[in-house]
Amino acid sequence: MSDILFDVEHVTLRFGGVVSLNDVSLHQNRGEILAVIGPNGAGKTSLFNSLTGVYQPQEGTITFMGRDSKSHSIIGRKAHRVANYGIARTFQASRMFSALTTFENIKIGAESHKGIGVVGAMLHGPATRRDEKRSDQRTVELLKFVGLTARANTIAASLSYGDRRRLEIARGLATDPQVLLLDEPAAGTNPSEKIELANLILRVRDEMGVSILLIEHDMKLVMSLAERLYVLNFGGVIAEGSPAEIRANPVVIEAYLGSTTEEAESA
Amino acid sequence: MNDLLKRAYVRRLLITLGIVAVIALMTGPPGSNQAPTSGFTGSYAEHASFFGLFRTQRWVVFLFLGLIVWGIASFIIVYGKTVRHSITRFFTVPSAATASSRGVDDLALGKMSFAGSSRNALVSSIAHTRSLSRQRSVRYGMLGALLVFAIFLPRLESSAFWQAAMVEQIAVYVLLAIGLNVVVGYAGLLDLGYVAFYAIGAYTTAWVTGALPLPPLFGHALNPFFAIPIAIFLVMVAGILLGAPTLRLRGDYLAIVTLGFGEIVTIFANNLYGITNGSLGSQPIPHPSIHLGPIKYVWTLKPVPYYYLALGFIVLFLIIFSLLEHSRVGRAWTAIREDEVAAESVGINPLKYKVMAFAIGAASAGFAGVLTASQSNRVYPSSFTLTFSINILVLVILGGMGSIAGVVLGAVLIQTVTEFLNNGQHWGYQASDLYIYLGALLIVMMIFRPAGLIPSKRRKREIQVSEADHESSHMDEALLGDDV
Numbered sequence: 240m241s242d243i244l245f246d247v248e249h250v251t252l253r254f255g256g257v258v259s260l261n262d263v264s265l266h267q268n269r270g271e272i273l274a275v276i277g278p279n280g281a282g283k284t285s286l287f288n289s290l291t292g293v294y295q296p297q298e299g300t301i302t303f304m305g306r307d308s309k310s311h312s313i314i315g316r317k318a319h320r321v322a323n324y325g326i327a328r329t330f331q332a333s334r335m336f337s338a339l340t341t342f343e344n345i346k347i348g349a350e351s352h353k354g355i356g357v358v359g360a361m362l363h364g365p366a367t368r369r370d371e372k373r374s375d376q377r378t379v380e381l382l383k384f385v386g387l388t389a390r391a392n393t394i395a396a397s398l399s400y401g402d403r404r405r406l407e408i409a410r411g412l413a414t415d416p417q418v419l420l421l422d423e424p425a426a427g428t429n430p431s432e433k434i435e436l437a438n439l440i441l442r443v444r445d446e447m448g449v450s451i452l453l454i455e456h457d458m459k460l461v462m463s464l465a466e467r468l469y470v471l472n473f474g475g476v477i478a479e480g481s482p483a484e485i486r487a488n489p490v491v492i493e494a495y496l497g498s499t500t501e502e503a504e505s506a
Numbered sequence: 507m508n509d510l511l512k513r514a515y516v517r518r519l520l521i522t523l524g525i526v527a528v529i530a531l532m533t534g535p536p537g538s539n540q541a542p543t544s545g546f547t548g549s550y551a552e553h554a555s556f557f558g559l560f561r562t563q564r565w566v567v568f569l570f571l572g573l574i575v576w577g578i579a580s581f582i583i584v585y586g587k588t589v590r591h592s593i594t595r596f597f598t599v600p601s602a603a604t605a606s607s608r609g610v611d612d613l614a615l616g617k618m619s620f621a622g623s624s625r626n627a628l629v630s631s632i633a634h635t636r637s638l639s640r641q642r643s644v645r646y647g648m649l650g651a652l653l654v655f656a657i658f659l660p661r662l663e664s665s666a667f668w669q670a671a672m673v674e675q676i677a678v679y680v681l682l683a684i685g686l687n688v689v690v691g692y693a694g695l696l697d698l699g700y701v702a703f704y705a706i707g708a709y710t711t712a713w714v715t716g717a718l719p720l721p722p723l724f725g726h727a728l729n730p731f732f733a734i735p736i737a738i739f740l741v742m743v744a745g746i747l748l749g750a751p752t753l754r755l756r757g758d759y760l761a762i763v764t765l766g767f768g769e770i771v772t773i774f775a776n777n778l779y780g781i782t783n784g785s786l787g788s789q790p791i792p793h794p795s796i797h798l799g800p801i802k803y804v805w806t807l808k809p810v811p812y813y814y815l816a817l818g819f820i821v822l823f824l825i826i827f828s829l830l831e832h833s834r835v836g837r838a839w840t841a842i843r844e845d846e847v848a849a850e851s852v853g854i855n856p857l858k859y860k861v862m863a864f865a866i867g868a869a870s871a872g873f874a875g876v877l878t879a880s881q882s883n884r885v886y887p888s889s890f891t892l893t894f895s896i897n898i899l900v901l902v903i904l905g906g907m908g909s910i911a912g913v914v915l916g917a918v919l920i921q922t923v924t925e926f927l928n929n930g931q932h933w934g935y936q937a938s939d940l941y942i943y944l945g946a947l948l949i950v951m952m953i954f955r956p957a958g959l960i961p962s963k964r965r966k967r968e969i970q971v972s973e974a975d976h977e978s979s980h981m982d983e984a985l986l987g988d989d990v
Contacts, residue, residue, distance in 0.1 A: 291851065293847070293850075317850070317855070318847075318850035318851060319849075319850045319853050319854055319855045319856070320855075322850065322851055322852055322853035323853045327851070327852070328851050330847075330848070330851075334845050334847060334848035334851075335845070335848065336840065336841050336844040336845060336848065336849075337844060337845075337968075337971045338840075338844060338964050338965075338967035338968040338970075338971050339837075339840060339841075339844070339964065339967075343837065346837065347837050347838065347840075347841045347849075347852060347854075348852040350834045350837070351834070351838055351841070351849075351852045351853050351854045360829065360830055360833035360834055360835045360836075361826050361829055361830055361833075362829075363829050363833070367833070367834075370834070371834075374834075394967055394971070396967075396971040410852060411851075411852070413852070414852050414853055
């Protein structure tokens with residue numbers, strides 16, 4: 240039984256001469272809410288994209304469920320295969336299937352990680368219908384879980400920012416993941432939506448048993464949610480620890496929070 | 507003057523008149539130094555009819571038609587919603603009035619009721635289900651009526667010209683259009699070389715029946731009926747072979763590659779004398795026949811039996827394609843079309859689904875190839891041109907990308923009108939003018955009805971969404987950024 244979900248070792252990612260991630264090593268334990276923070280351009284989203292197979296780092300290894308017999312190496316795998324390992328994600332600027340309804344968006348997540356079955360789809364046989372029913376049920380459950388039941392028939396494009404985040408989370412959860420990667424979930428949401436979001440994230444972990452990896456700028460949210468944090472700066476890890484440790488860490492205060500400690504605290 | 511221009515109907519009138527003037531010039535007799543305005547001042551004198559209108563100068567005719575178009579368009583824009591609404595109301599039962607106010611769009615949810623949600627929602631969802639089943643029976647009834655009409659059509663219209671046209675010009679184009687619709691409409695892949703699959707289907711028929719210089723596939727010539735599964739299989743393989751390496755490309759690049767593929771197949775057919783007999787075309791291809799115990803039937807030169815053969819396969823393909831559209835596969839295609847990165851993030855393999863769309867879409871073109879080859883007896887490479895591919899694409903776009911009903915209507919309507927114009931003399935129309943009118947029609951459609959004659963719900967929403975996003979997107983990017 241493995242306790243480590245993500246095991247990232249000495250990962251370096253370059254775009255031509257620009258080094259986006261520089262010898263990054265970190266790990267995530269199962270069941271943990273882990274946060275990655277850092278100033279703009281520190282490489283947080285690059286890290287996410289490397290973990291989900293969108294970018295292919297040149298050096299290092301990323302192992303998913305590291306000590307498990309079914310461990311997977313992420314680097315060199317396509318994004319859709321990585322998703323099938325049990326890694327779900329949301330995007331910084333929400334990416335939805337905007338002309339589809341909320342219901343359809345989540346349903347696509349619920350059914351897409353299964354096999355294709357094109358013949359079954361053509362014949363519309365009993366097995367297909369059973370699958371369809373199961374996806375419908377799962378979608379209804381998830382709509383309820385994230386609180387979008389009333390918006391089930393709304394076209395995704397007309398949802399508010401907060402609802403879009405919840406839609407993305409529900410769509411990710413629909414793929415039955417081990418871990419959910421959230422890329423700045425609070426961006427563009429108002430204070431009350433932020434509180435709801437934090438509750439939702441906690442419920443995802445506690446009720447669904449899905450680990451959370453979080454990138455966030457909103458310090459209040461990060462410090463209240465995360466159990467452990469990594470601080471990135473200029474593509475490298477500069478600190479690691481609990482929220483209290485990070486807040487007290489002089490390197491972090493100097494490099495990241497800097498003279499704006501008060502500002503960060505009050506944010 | 508400025509106030510007048512601000513009014514929508516005035517602007518529409520000016521646009522219509524501008525388009526009419528261009529069409530009048532384009533379709534008119536060529537001008538010369540002596541008569542530069544002959545496009546306007548010529549007349550249709552020798553084909554005169556319609557209260558003598560066509561005897562006057564051309565510009566009177568065009569002005570008259572332009573005003574009619576403007577009138578109809580204004581009426582639709584002003585009253586169209588009311589009319590459509592009352593039609594919808596006519597088809598829905600009163601008991602479901604509350605539910606139907608929630609919108610006809612909510613098909614996806616209609617089937618299920620929310621366990622645990624408030625009683626009110628549950629009740630309305632049940633009522634909704636009932637209204638849906640009524641709507642569905644109305645729809646099936648209409649489809650059944652259309653099918654019966656299609657079955658009796660050859661009895662209603664018995665002229666040799668139209669019976670041949672129904673097979674060669676309408677049925678074949680419908681088959682091609684519904685196949686291309688899978689590729690362009692469902693999966694969102696611009697395929698400009700679709701004619702290649704049609705050509706492969708036709709040449710496979712010639713091959714299987716021993717009409718090529720090449721020895722036939724199984725040693726001796728077979729009935730064209732056996733060519734149907736073989737051709738469909740081969741075009742699907744061709745679709746996979748073309749798709750697997752090229753569908754990694756996106757948008758414009760894919761269009762160029764498929765364009766090349768179409769040209770390559772035509773040029774091969776033209777140049778490989780030892781295999782296809784080149785531009786001379788194949789040897790005569792026999793008509794299909796059935797010899798199954800007591801059942802014996804031989805297709806002959808008569809088009810009507812071919813019409814029924816085509817109709818049967820059209821219905822089959824329509825059922826398969828529409829089941830696919832509303833299945834997991836169809837939703838995955840939509841997801842890829844709308845946001846490939848997001849689709850990948852939930853585990854959809856875009857390449858696999860795109861290749862699948864290519865192969866499935868090719869199937870109906872393969873059958874259309876068999877139909878044409880065995881009905882017209884010979885296969886010539888000159889029938890498989892780039893123009894043909896684009897022609898099919900125009901039918902799909904005009905009908906409504908992604909909407910089966912729209913695509914069928916587009917193909918039937920445009921091909922029927924084209925054939926009507928080809929059949930004898932009409933207002934000085936010449937076959938070579940066809941693309942002028944198609945082009946003009948395409949321009950007008952793209953301005954006033956970009957999603958097609960019968961738009962697909964999803965496609966229509968996509969257009970609305972992208973128009974609405976157009977203004978806000980710049981702001982979003984500035985605020986949030988997107989590293990993906």
